[in-house]
Amino acid sequence: MSTKVLTVAVIFTVLGLLALQRFSMPAELPVLISAATIDNHPYGLYQHRGATIQTDDYFLKVSIGNKQEPREALTHLWLSKNTTITLERLYDDELVIRLTRGRIVASTQAQYPLTIKTNATTHLIHKGVASFINYDFLGTVHVVPIEGSVQTTIAETGENLLTPVPFSIHETDPVSYSRLEVNLTAGDSREFYEWTVL
Numbered sequence: 001m002s003t004k005v006l007t008v009a010v011i012f013t014v015l016g017l018l019a020l021q022r023f024s025m026p027a028e029l030p031v032l033i034s035a036a037t038i039d040n041h042p043y044g045l046y047q048h049r050g051a052t053i054q055t056d057d058y059f060l061k062v063s064i065g066n067k068q069e070p071r072e073a074l075t076h077l078w079l080s081k082n083t084t085i086t087l088e089r090l091y092d093d094e095l096v097i098r099l100t101r102g103r104i105v106a107s108t109q110a111q112y113p114l115t116i117k118t119n120a121t122t123h124l125i126h127k128g129v130a131s132f133i134n135y136d137f138l139g140t141v142h143v144v145p146i147e148g149s150v151q152t153t154i155a156e157t158g159e160n161l162l163t164p165v166p167f168s169i170h171e172t173d174p175v176s177y178s179r180l181e182v183n184l185t186a187g188d189s190r191e192f193y194e195w196t197v198l
Helices: 002-023 187-195
Strands: 031-036 052-054 060-064 075-079 084-091 094-108 114-117 121-125 128-135 140-147 150-154 159-163 167-170 176-179
Touching: 094 187, 121 128, 140 150
Parallel strands: 094 114
Antiparallel strands: 031 060, 052 084, 060 075, 075 094, 084 094, 094 128, 114 121, 121 150, 128 140, 140 167, 150 159, 167 176
């Protein structure tokens, strides 16, 4: 009899702790697809943690942090054509976006840094603007700080880089990085950067 009572007490304790953990989590920041370059895109939809946002032959703007007025949100992401991101963490003190493939511009003025993750790197932006290009088929990521610096951690080597200049990271063996010369107003990406109003 006492074994049954003990088992029931343990189960209720575990369930109580799980419920307490769930309700003590901070509120999720609102994420809104606030603009698109395609007429029939249902922008204006709210997204939640774990959602994957993907573009095909159009651009999207995602606003994070202000449900009433998206233009006043502290964090914005612009997605280029053929881009995929996942919303991993959406809290005031922990905002994490995974860039699976493609090109984005990330802008944040939030108190805590915005984290952009790729396969083997993690990038922090604190009150700045940067562009990230993940060439998933090449295993290469380009990091282009536009305003401020980007702090990058390369998981395999354990290196931390804080840089205000563009650079390229080769994420597969052998892992390496090098400085990069870029012109955002030239080439086939010009239309995207003009749309982001940089």
